Amino acid sequence: MEAFAHQLQQLAKVAVHVGLGLREGQELVITAPIEAAPLARKIAEQAYRAGSPLVTVLYDDEANTLLRFQHAPESAFDKTPKWLFDGMAAAFQSGAARLHIAGNDPNLLQGQNPESVARANRARSVAYRPVMELITTHHINWTIVAYPHPAWARVVFPELSEQEAVQKLWEAIWKASRLDTPDPVATWQAHNQNLSMRVNYLNHKRYSALHFKGPGTDLLVGLADDHVWAGGAVQAKNGAVCTPNIPTEEVFTAPHKDRIEGYVRSTKPLSYQGSLLEEIEVRFEKGRVVEAKAKSGGEVLERVLQTDEGARSLGEVALVPHSSPIAQSGVLFYNTLFDENAASHIALGQAYSECIEGGSQLSPEALAAKGANSSLIHIDWMIGSSQIDVDGITESGQSEPLMRAGEWV
Amino acid sequence: MEAFAHQLQQLAKVAVHVGLGLREGQELVITAPIEAAPLARKIAEQAYRAGSPLVTVLYDDEANTLLRFQHAPESAFDKTPKWLFDGMAAAFQSGAARLHIAGNDPNLLQGQNPESVARANRARSVAYRPVMELITTHHINWTIVAYPHPAWARVVFPELSEQEAVQKLWEAIWKASRLDTPDPVATWQAHNQNLSMRVNYLNHKRYSALHFKGPGTDLLVGLADDHVWAGGAVQAKNGAVCTPNIPTEEVFTAPHKDRIEGYVRSTKPLSYQGSLLEEIEVRFEKGRVVEAKAKSGGEVLERVLQTDEGARSLGEVALVPHSSPIAQSGVLFYNTLFDENAASHIALGQAYSECIEGGSQLSPEALAAKGANSSLIHIDWMIGSSQIDVDGITESGQSEPLMRAGEWV
Numbered sequence: 001m002e003a004f005a006h007q008l009q010q011l012a013k014v015a016v017h018v019g020l021g022l023r024e025g026q027e028l029v030i031t032a033p034i035e036a037a038p039l040a041r042k043i044a045e046q047a048y049r050a051g052s053p054l055v056t057v058l059y060d061d062e063a064n065t066l067l068r069f070q071h072a073p074e075s076a077f078d079k080t081p082k083w084l085f086d087g088m089a090a091a092f093q094s095g096a097a098r099l100h101i102a103g104n105d106p107n108l109l110q111g112q113n114p115e116s117v118a119r120a121n122r123a124r125s126v127a128y129r130p131v132m133e134l135i136t137t138h139h140i141n142w143t144i145v146a147y148p149h150p151a152w153a154r155v156v157f158p159e160l161s162e163q164e165a166v167q168k169l170w171e172a173i174w175k176a177s178r179l180d181t182p183d184p185v186a187t188w189q190a191h192n193q194n195l196s197m198r199v200n201y202l203n204h205k206r207y208s209a210l211h212f213k214g215p216g217t218d219l220l221v222g223l224a225d226d227h228v229w230a231g232g233a234v235q236a237k238n239g240a241v242c243t244p245n246i247p248t249e250e251v252f253t254a255p256h257k258d259r260i261e262g263y264v265r266s267t268k269p270l271s272y273q274g275s276l277l278e279e280i281e282v283r284f285e286k287g288r289v290v291e292a293k294a295k296s297g298g299e300v301l302e303r304v305l306q307t308d309e310g311a312r313s314l315g316e317v318a319l320v321p322h323s324s325p326i327a328q329s330g331v332l333f334y335n336t337l338f339d340e341n342a343a344s345h346i347a348l349g350q351a352y353s354e355c356i357e358g359g360s361q362l363s364p365e366a367l368a369a370k371g372a373n374s375s376l377i378h379i380d381w382m383i384g385s386s387q388i389d390v391d392g393i394t395e396s397g398q399s400e401p402l403m404r405a406g407e408w409v
Numbered sequence: 410m411e412a413f414a415h416q417l418q419q420l421a422k423v424a425v426h427v428g429l430g431l432r433e434g435q436e437l438v439i440t441a442p443i444e445a446a447p448l449a450r451k452i453a454e455q456a457y458r459a460g461s462p463l464v465t466v467l468y469d470d471e472a473n474t475l476l477r478f479q480h481a482p483e484s485a486f487d488k489t490p491k492w493l494f495d496g497m498a499a500a501f502q503s504g505a506a507r508l509h510i511a512g513n514d515p516n517l518l519q520g521q522n523p524e525s526v527a528r529a530n531r532a533r534s535v536a537y538r539p540v541m542e543l544i545t546t547h548h549i550n551w552t553i554v555a556y557p558h559p560a561w562a563r564v565v566f567p568e569l570s571e572q573e574a575v576q577k578l579w580e581a582i583w584k585a586s587r588l589d590t591p592d593p594v595a596t597w598q599a600h601n602q603n604l605s606m607r608v609n610y611l612n613h614k615r616y617s618a619l620h621f622k623g624p625g626t627d628l629l630v631g632l633a634d635d636h637v638w639a640g641g642a643v644q645a646k647n648g649a650v651c652t653p654n655i656p657t658e659e660v661f662t663a664p665h666k667d668r669i670e671g672y673v674r675s676t677k678p679l680s681y682q683g684s685l686l687e688e689i690e691v692r693f694e695k696g697r698v699v700e701a702k703a704k705s706g707g708e709v710l711e712r713v714l715q716t717d718e719g720a721r722s723l724g725e726v727a728l729v730p731h732s733s734p735i736a737q738s739g740v741l742f743y744n745t746l747f748d749e750n751a752a753s754h755i756a757l758g759q760a761y762s763e764c765i766e767g768g769s770q771l772s773p774e775a776l777a778a779k780g781a782n783s784s785l786i787h788i789d790w791m792i793g794s795s796q797i798d799v800d801g802i803t804e805s806g807q808s809e810p811l812m813r814a815g816e817w818v
Contacts, residue, residue: 025482025484027488034443034446034468037443037470037472040470040473041470041472041473041476044473044476044477045476045479045480048476048477048479048480048481048482048485049480051482052481052485053481053482053484053485053486053488054477054481054485054488054489054490055473055476055477056490056493057468057470057473058467059443059466059468059470061446061449061450061466061468063446063450064449064450064453064464064466067450067453067454067457067464068453068457068463068464070454070457071454071457071458072457072461072462072463073434073457073460073462075434075462076457076461076462076463077462079436079462079463080463081463081465081500083496083497083499083500083503084465084493084496084500086496086499087492087493087495087496087499088492090492090495090496091490091492091493094492
């Protein structure tokens with residue numbers, strides 16, 4: 001237990017000093033599953049020690065979420081606590097930083113009515129949009145870290161007892177988050193430096209498209225005009241330097257929403273708001289999904305695609321080497337924060353304005369004119385593996401090898 | 410464990426059907442200590458079964474509150490999550506009901522800097538005022554129920570192990586909340602009927618003052634012009650009939666803020682936001698506290714009185730017979746929800762507008778002209794016991810015995 005408490009403290013330090021880059025005097029809003037209270041408290045302590053005047057923790061209780069789907073009337077699911085999201089937006093607008101602790105039950109809503117789940121998700125996305133905007137435009141510094149929720153651990157390690165599964169998941173989070181070093185904060189500074197070099201190389205190249213090729217996949221992803229590659233640390237508009245995901249291994253940019261062609265097969269299951277989507281297969285024409293199926297979760301996928309016009313195009317393309325510690329662990333985390341860092345991936349939905357040059361100053365229309373996609377959703381899914389090659393396509397149409405068998409060339 | 414789950418469910422039913430009188434289609438906001446999650450979930454389930462579309466639980470984590478006082482910079486304590494309180498006010502304004510689960514650690518903040526605690530409380534009171542207004546004016550239906558928080562149980566039963574203390578506190582809550590009957594909802598309907606008869610008697614009498622007399626106490630509490638006695642169930646402005654406290658044994662009204670004379674000694678300790686105030690002794694002149702001391706917590710009392718002008722006068726006077734199940738239990742709960750129902754009491758601070766005829770339609774100035782007190786605080790403390798007599802003073806100045814040795818005459 002003492003070792004665990006020490007490890008939580010190490011993660012809390014990385015979360016506050018690397019993840020958030022929390023500034024002295026800055027308020028902090030934490031959202032966390034109720035099971036993650038031990039980590040939320042360690043983070044609150046580190047935030048106060050770093051000079052934060054106020055840490056507010058909004059605990060999410062999945063048990064209540066499930067009770068709603070089990071017992072609420074059918075008419076319930078278009079309601080959402082907009083007043084709470086408006087409050088969060090007000091907090092961020094007045095300068096608070098944001099930390100989310102990931103770690104939910106991937107199977108929570110299996111067996112519930114998919115239509116109700118979709119309606120609830122849509123209502124939430126609409127009401128949450130002002131918060132999402134402040135986050136995706138880096139109005140504030142923010143980060144996401146993970147905690148080994150017991151129900152999550154049972155899904156990742158179904159063959160183990162709950163206690164063993166939690167222990168094993170924690171070890172996996174620990175290693176994947178690069179915390180197994182004498183000075184994790186220094187380790188993260190060096191890692192962010194490496195990602196920054198990769199980002200600079202790609203920004204120098206200015207490819208017009210990426211070409212993914214492998215089993216079940218032959219996909220040309222056009223890149224947005226004036227696209228910018230990003231990865232690792234980010235300077236938020238308030239000046240703070242944050243690392244939005246702990247762990248992070250990706251470099252990513254904005255596709256051109258009208259220039260995506262071909263077909264692609266997911267290489268890892270996607271856990272999306274309580275449902276599991278496996279072996280997604282999608283075909284694009286002129287940037288739009290025109291065919292979609294999945295071995296499991298196909299109905300959820302179909303509803304996701306119907307969210308709005310932008311849900312049928314891409315808002316992100318990201319490159320991750322197969323040698324990342326997460327891929328090497330061989331663990332399927334059933335959680336995007338980890339699995340997206342085990343493999344190259346694409347995201348349906350909203351693009352990040354930071355991935356367009358001067359994007360945070362541009363109107364939605366100007367962003368769209370450059371090819372940046374707009375949607376209520378942003379859902380990453382993994383298309384990379386040790387069998388996938390990636391080429392960069394130059395302005396003049398030449399192919400340059402970027403990744404072979406999942407590794408940087 | 411199964412018996413406990415069943416008992417929680419019984420309490421949840423009383424909370425939803427008697428406490429809240431929740432209406433079909435009505436949203437619900439629950440505030441609860443994180444330790445009370447098992448009860449919050451049972452209440453959410455009952456609310457959904459009763460037709461609520463959305464139950465939002467805001468968990469309060471006292472561990473984080475304590476960490477703030479231990480580690481935050483000195484300048485922190487004037488900050489408060491106003492954005493969250495504004496959000497709650499918006500929820501209530503749009504029709505949500507409100508349920509609070511009581512049960513905190515009475516000693517949480519002992520040893521912390523009382524000045525910081527007072528500043529934090531004051532900042533919170535100011536920001537929370539819009540919520541408090543909606544509650545005290547019965548804009549919405551609301552209720553408070555209790556859960557046996559382990560730290561609370563240890564204070565109430567310091568001689569027992571934590572597990573035994575929690576069990577014993579739960580039994581005490583169970584009995585005090587009149588749940589030890591075959592049909593607790595019916596029991597509560599009958600109890601509310603009894604309180605209503607007592608209220609009608611006092612409203613018919615129209616006393617101009619109450620006179621409390623006993624060891625350390627000789628206090629004349631003038632009653633506000635057009636005062637109204639209340640107790641038990643209340644019809645909120647939205648039409649729902651709620652019982653704001655489970656348990657409740659009191660009948661209460663508004664004192665006249667300028668007509669309180671004499672001295673009074675508290676008969677039970679008062680647990681106030683983490684501090685314990687014992688043997689409070691106060692002297693009133695022309696409605697204002699002119700002398701105040703306490704055997705413990707005197708500094709906290711002094712700061713409370715300095716909150717604002719209204720903090721030095723009274724906003725409530727309440728009569729509770731010594732034969733109430735709570736008094737009979739002999740348990741000192743260190744929690745106002747219970748202890749105020751074990752004894753007649755007074756409250757420093759804000760008056761309830763429901764205790765003035767047509768009060769919810771009156772301006773603050775009109776309420777003040779009738780003698781209703783106004784303040785950021787409302788703090789009940791117990792002045793009744795088996796040694797206290799209470800007389801009603803008629804308009805013509807005659808004394809009529811109301812209570813003798815703590816019992817209704």
